[in-house]
Every structure is written in C-alpha cells, then in structure tokens.
Amino acid sequence: MTAPTFHGLLKADASAPRKMDLRLDGDVLHGGIDGAHVEATVARGTADGEVVLRVGDRRVRAHVVRDGARWLVAVEGAVFQVARVDHVDAADAGGSSDPFAASPMTGVVTKVHVRPGDAVGKGAPLFAVEAMKMEYVVKAERDVAVVEVKKAAGARVAVGEVVVTFAE
Amino acid sequence: MGGLSAVAGLPFRTVLVANRGEIAVRVIRTLRRLGLRSVAVWSDADRGARHVLEADVAVRIGPPPPRDSYLCVAAVVEAARRTGAQAVHPGYGFLSERHDFAKACEDAGLVFVGPPASVLEGSNDKLAVKAKVAAAGVPVIPGPLGAVGEGEPALRAAAAQTGYPLLLKAIGGGGGRGMRVVARPDDLVGAAESARREAGGAFGDARLYAEALVRPARHVEVQILADATGAVRVVGDRDCSVQRRHQKVLEEAPAPDLSEATRRTLHRAAVDAARALGYRNAGTVEFLVDAAGRPSFLEVNRRLQVEHPVTEAVFGLDLVEWQLRVAAGEALPPEGTWVARGHAVEARVCAEDPSRGFLPASGPIARLVTPEGPGVRVDAGWKDAGEVPSEYDSLLMKVVAHGETREAALARLDRALADTAVLGVPTNVAFLRRVVADPDFRGVRLSTDFLDGRLDALTAPPEATADVLLAVAAADLLGVGRRSGAGAGPVATGGPAYDPWRTLAGFRLADEEVP
Numbered sequence: 001m002t003a004p005t006f007h008g009l010l011k012a013d014a015s016a017p018r019k020m021d022l023r024l025d026g027d028v029l030h031g032g033i034d035g036a037h038v039e040a041t042v043a044r045g046t047a048d049g050e051v052v053l054r055v056g057d058r059r060v061r062a063h064v065v066r067d068g069a070r071w072l073v074a075v076e077g078a079v080f081q082v083a084r085v086d087h088v089d090a091a092d093a094g095g096s097s098d099p100f101a102a103s104p105m106t107g108v109v110t111k112v113h114v115r116p117g118d119a120v121g122k123g124a125p126l127f128a129v130e131a132m133k134m135e136y137v138v139k140a141e142r143d144v145a146v147v148e149v150k151k152a153a154g155a156r157v158a159v160g161e162v163v164v165t166f167a168e
Numbered sequence: 169m170g171g172l173s174a175v176a177g178l179p180f181r182t183v184l185v186a187n188r189g190e191i192a193v194r195v196i197r198t199l200r201r202l203g204l205r206s207v208a209v210w211s212d213a214d215r216g217a218r219h220v221l222e223a224d225v226a227v228r229i230g231p232p233p234p235r236d237s238y239l240c241v242a243a244v245v246e247a248a249r250r251t252g253a254q255a256v257h258p259g260y261g262f263l264s265e266r267h268d269f270a271k272a273c274e275d276a277g278l279v280f281v282g283p284p285a286s287v288l289e290g291s292n293d294k295l296a297v298k299a300k301v302a303a304a305g306v307p308v309i310p311g312p313l314g315a316v317g318e319g320e321p322a323l324r325a326a327a328a329q330t331g332y333p334l335l336l337k338a339i340g341g342g343g344g345r346g347m348r349v350v351a352r353p354d355d356l357v358g359a360a361e362s363a364r365r366e367a368g369g370a371f372g373d374a375r376l377y378a379e380a381l382v383r384p385a386r387h388v389e390v391q392i393l394a395d396a397t398g399a400v401r402v403v404g405d406r407d408c409s410v411q412r413r414h415q416k417v418l419e420e421a422p423a424p425d426l427s428e429a430t431r432r433t434l435h436r437a438a439v440d441a442a443r444a445l446g447y448r449n450a451g452t453v454e455f456l457v458d459a460a461g462r463p464s465f466l467e468v469n470r471r472l473q474v475e476h477p478v479t480e481a482v483f484g485l486d487l488v489e490w491q492l493r494v495a496a497g498e499a500l501p502p503e504g505t506w507v508a509r510g511h512a513v514e515a516r517v518c519a520e521d522p523s524r525g526f527l528p529a530s531g532p533i534a535r536l537v538t539p540e541g542p543g544v545r546v547d548a549g550w551k552d553a554g555e556v557p558s559e560y561d562s563l564l565m566k567v568v569a570h571g572e573t574r575e576a577a578l579a580r581l582d583r584a585l586a587d588t589a590v591l592g593v594p595t596n597v598a599f600l601r602r603v604v605a606d607p608d609f610r611g612v613r614l615s616t617d618f619l620d621g622r623l624d625a626l627t628a629p630p631e632a633t634a635d636v637l638l639a640v641a642a643a644d645l646l647g648v649g650r651r652s653g654a655g656a657g658p659v660a661t662g663g664p665a666y667d668p669w670r671t672l673a674g675f676r677l678a679d680e681e682v683p
Contacts, residue, residue, distance in 0.1 A: 012632030049649035074589030
C-alpha cells in the first residue's frame with residue numbers, strides 16, 4: 001500500500017502560499033515545505049479535531065476544523081485560516097477591488113454617508129455599523145462610483161453582508 | 169415556601185440568575201454545589217446557550233435586544249414568580265446595580281442578592297458618593313465636589329480648581345462614557361460639550377464633574393463584604409491596571425509590589441467608604457494609586473466584579489456563596505477567617521479581533537477548547553461550541569491561574585492561554601499572551617496607560633509557522649476535523665476577499681462528522 005501524501009499550495013492568512021510535499025509513513029510525516037526538509041511524528045489525531053505532533057524536541061498541539069479545502073487551525077492560542085490554493089490572484093491582497101462594501105460585523109447600520117450616483121474618494125466614509133457598544137466606520141478602499149445602497153440606517157446586517165455596491 | 173437548602177442552611181431553595189454568559193454559568197455552579205435549585209432566563213438569542221442548559225429550570229424572557237429581555241425588570245420578576253424562585257442573583261452588568269430592579273424584587277418578596285435598593289439608590293450619583301466618602305476621610309481625587317455649571321465661565325472656574333490636565337466625568341455614569349481627558353484650556357469647551365452629549369444619551373443625566381487627571385497611576389481595587397450587622401470585611405485587593413478603553417484586560421490578586429503602608433491605607437479607606445454608604449453584600453471599592461503610592465478613591469462597584477475569581481483563588485472562598493449568605497441575613501465570620509495564599513491572574517478572553525481595532529465578533533463557534541491543569545480555572549459561557557450573539561458583550565471566558573508566586577501564576581496562565589482554542593470567531597488570546605510576556609508587565613511597571621503605545625506590537629497578526637502547516641497536512645492525512653462530503657480540492661482565491669467568518673455557517677461540529 002502506498003503511503004498517503006499531501007501535495008499542493010497552502011496559504012495561511014495573508015502570507016504567501018507555501019509548497020507542501022509531504023508523505024505519511026506510519027506515524028512519521030516527512031517531506032518538504034518550499035523545498036526545506038521537515039519531519040514530524042504524529043502522536044495523536046482525535047475525532048474532535050485535535051492533532052498532536054512531535055517536531056524535533058517540540059510538542060505541537062493543534063485544534064482543527066475543516067470546511068472543504070479550508071481549515072481553521074489553533075496552535076499555541078493563535079488561530080490561522082489556511083486554504084489550499086491552486087493559483088495566487090493579485091486581487092487577493094485585500095479585496096479592495098471588490099465592487100461592493102460589506103459589513104465587517106453583525107450589527108446595526110447607524111449611518112449611511114453615500115447615495116447612489118455619488119463619486120467617492122479613497123478613504124471617505126461609506127457607512128457605519130454598531131455592535132456591542134462599538135461603532136465601526138467602513139471607508140472606501142479606492143475611488144468608487146456608488147451604484148446602490150442596499151441598507152438604510154437602522155437596518156440589521158450580518159457579517160459579510162453587502163451594504164453599498166460600486167460601478168465595476 | 170421551599171424549605172431549607174440541604175447543604176447551605178439558607179432560607180431559600182430556588183434562586184433565579186438574572187444574567188447570561190459566563191457569569192450566569194458560574195453562579196449556577198455555586199447554586200448547584202449548595203444544593204439550591206437554579207433558574208436561568210434567556211432571550212431568543214440564547215435559546216441553546218450554556219447557562220440555559222446547565223440550570224435546573226430555564227425561562228424565556230423576550231427577544232434578543234437587552235432592553236426587551238435581560239434589562240426588562242418586569243419580565244425577570246415575572247420569571248421568578250412563575251418558577252417559585254425566592255431569591256434573585258443579578259450577576260454583573262444588566263440589572264445588577266439598578267435600584268428599581270432591587271426594589272421590584274423586594275416588593276415581590278424576592279431576596280435580591282446584592283445591596284438593598286435603598287443603598288443602590290443612594291449611591292447612583294457618583295459625585296454625591298465622592299462627597300460622602302471624602303467626608304468620611306477617604307482620600308479623593310482633587311476637584312470641586314459640585315457639578316460643573318453650564319457655560320464657559322463655570323467650566324473655567326472648575327478647571328481652575330483642578331489644573332490641567334483634567335478629567336471630566338459623568339455624574340450618572342461609568343464605563344468611560346461621558347468621560348473626557350482635557351489636556352489644554354483650548355480643548356475644555358469642546359470636550360465638555362461632547363461629554364455632556366454622550367452622558368445625556370447614555371445615562372439620561374448630562375451633568376458632569378471635574379477632577380485632576382492622576383497619571384501615571386495604577387488601578388487598585390479592594391474587595392469587601394458587608395453584612396446586615398454593619399460588619400465590613402476586606403477580602404484583599406486586586407490590580408487591574410492593564411486596560412483598554414476603560415475595559416480591563418488582565419487582573420491579579422493581590423496587587424503586586426504595594427508597600428504595606430499603601431495597602432493598609434487602601435483597605436482602611438475601602439472599609440470607611442463602605443460604612444459611609446451603609447453598604448451591604450459584596451462590593452468593590454476602586455482606587456487610583458499614583459507613582460508615589462498615594463491612593464485616591466475612584467468609585468464603588470455595587471456588584472460582583474468580573475474579576476472576582478482571582479480573589480477567590482487567593483483566599484479559597486466562594487464570593488457568590490457569601491453573597492447568598494449575607495443576602496439571607498447571615499453574619500460574616502470574624503476578621504482573619506480568610507487568609508491569602510499565593511497569587512492569581514485572570515485574562516479575559518473576548519470575541520474580538522485585535523488586528524482590526526478589537527472589532528467585536530459574533531457568529532458560530534465551531535469548536536472551543538478550554539485549558540485545564542493544576543491551579544487553572546476557567547469560567548466560560550460556552551462549552552465545546554455554540555453561537556456568539558451580536559447583542560451582548562464579547563466576553564467568552566475568563567482564564568484564571570493561581571500559583572505560589574506571581575511568576576508561577578503567570579507561567580501557568582501563559583500555558584493555559586496557549587492551550588485555549590476558539591475556532592470560528594476571532595479572539596484576543598494571542599494578544600493576551602503577548603501582554604503576559606511583556607517585560608514591563610512581568611516587572612510590575614504597571615499603569616492604566618500601560619497599553620498605550622504598545623498596541624501595534626501587541627496586536628500584529630501572528631505569523632503562521634511551518635508547525636501550523638504541518639498540523640494542517642497531518643489533519644488532512646488523518647481525516648481529522650473534517651466535514652463529511654466536502655471535497656478537498658483547491659479553491660480559487662480571487663473575487664471577494666476570503667473571509668472564513670463570513671462562510672462559517674458551512675461548518676459543523678467536527679465530532680459529528682468523523683465516524
């Protein structure tokens with residue numbers, strides 16, 4: 001039986017994707033990350049998403065939740081979003097080319113600063129959302145022309161919900 | 169009426185907990201230990217919340233907005249009546265310091281587990297409290313003991329008494345709202361206008377008072393318990409200097425590196441303040457301690473504090489039990505009954521994103537792992553998984569570590585935070601670990617402006633190491649943490665910015681998936 005392998009690009013948060021070429025022989029995970037040799041012993045993998053590795057003399061304990069080709073991983077109290085990627089898109093850097101502005105959190109829209117047809121300069125406020133006693137002002141990440149305002153002041157919004165759309 | 173509690177000998181059997189989240193879970197734990205029946209209340213946002221599942225009885229009190237549920241006096245009192253509760257524990261926040269709630273409980277024949285309504289009502293006006301405790305000999309921050317009058321001349325007159333920099337504070341307020349630092353005379357009028365506006369909106373009382381700004385200063389507070397016989401006991405002190413926008417981040421007991429003279433002054437002042445207010449039940453007297461070790465009174469918190477577990481760890485007592493006993497009319501044990509041992513530190517784990525200005529987060533938690541081990545206590549509002557509603561505060565859990573020394577407690581706290589995992593909403597755990605590791609924090613160079621100027625370094629997103637990628641590869645190869653039926657093919661990264669918090673609705677509990 002051939003040993004299971006893991007090949008491909010993994011991208012953690014905003015860092016550059018890294019090329020993974022690993023195989024699991026028994027409990028030894030070994031191979032390369034961006035060509036550099038790595039080796040770890042898998043000490044534990046539990047159904048509820050815990051993985052314990054020995055890397056050299058270190059113990060690495062991770063908690064993992066997976067959705068398709070994406071993972072959320074907690075290691076030493078820090079959480080990372082890791083995804084398999086097959087290509088790297090320049091637009092991925094910050095989403096500033098999106099033809100919309102979305103709410104960064106679930107809450108209530110407290111102010112809308114723009115109207116359809118407005119030309120808005122980079123950095124100008126678009127709208128404000130409030131949740132848990134905190135107000136967050138969403139600003140234009142580039143010069144944009146407003147096409148539609150989908151939420152009025154007082155409306156509830158979910159995280160990621162589009163509030164203002166722009167001309168492409 | 170229900171008869172005596174088997175364990176505690178208390179004159180009530182059933183206690184309603186008028187709160188949610190970690191504090192409700194924590195109060196229910198004590199009720200259970202004492203053999204008392206617990207009643208939880210819940211809003212529609214908390215239907216499946218941990219406090220609801222752990223109580224013996226749970227009652228819906230309304231829709232998610234706090235004013236329609238956890239802040240609704242009538243709904244909470246009705247829930248107590250319907251469930252046969254004989255006492256109400258208010259926790260902190262929400263209705264805990266509201267005299268009208270305490271009064272409504274008293275009128276309904278319920279024991280309010282906190283100060284009597286009359287004490288709460290008599291201490292709502294912060295400036296009146298300051299004047300009362302000053303008259304009792306408690307050191308207070310310099311400033312006029314009258315409200316700042318309307319108009320510029322009155323403002324200038326008040327400022328002349330404090331000097332610059334000064335602090336404008338809301339008479340009806342707290343939590344930093346209606347509070348402004350005024351560095352220069354030019355800023356005085358504008359600051360007063362905006363403080364009045366904010367105070368009026370938040371508290372329905374736009375009146376302000378002025379104090380000298382004490383800075384640098386440590387925030388040191390004294391835990392007290394007071395009974396109906398007039399006995400007041402000090403249960404040690406805490407340092408809560410590490411704050412961000414008046415919200416405490418780390419708290420510890422005892423306050424480290426205080427001279428015995430300063431500590432004695434603080435404890436005596438706390439007792440004097442409690443006596444001056446006719447205080448009863450558990451309370452906290454907060455002080456600022458300046459660079460020369462001189463304390464001055466800040467305010468009295470008339471409830472159980474978020475950070476009470478550090479005191480419990482050091483003194484080996486249960487403050488909620490003593491709140492219940494005092495509320496039931498029991499006398500406090502003699503002075504010297506509780507003896508401090510070692511040091512304890514608490515970290516507040518919140519659903520917020522430090523790298524985005526501590527933006528509060530809500531939504532599903534796919535997995536929550538709490539630390540355990542000797543000397544570690546976790547008070548959490550969630551277990552394993554759940555949902556963080558957007559309507560309430562962002563505190564998920566408190567991680568508390570106790571050790572023989574401060575260094576030992578901090579080492580345990582750091583390990584405990586490293587063993588904490590919250591997947592699904594961003595948290596401040598990595599930020600907390602950096603604060604705990606900070607050399608000035610380690611060296612007790614503490615002041616309330618500790619975090620100013622360090623936030624960039626403390627909040628930078630951590631870099632994913634090779635360990636993180638190895639763990640992902642291992643999880644993939646072992647089939648760990650996987651959603652069933654989901655393909656593992658590559659995903660494109662163009663288009664809308666990848667945001668797992670937006671798509672987490674797709675996640676389910678890992679342990680549902682793996683055979």
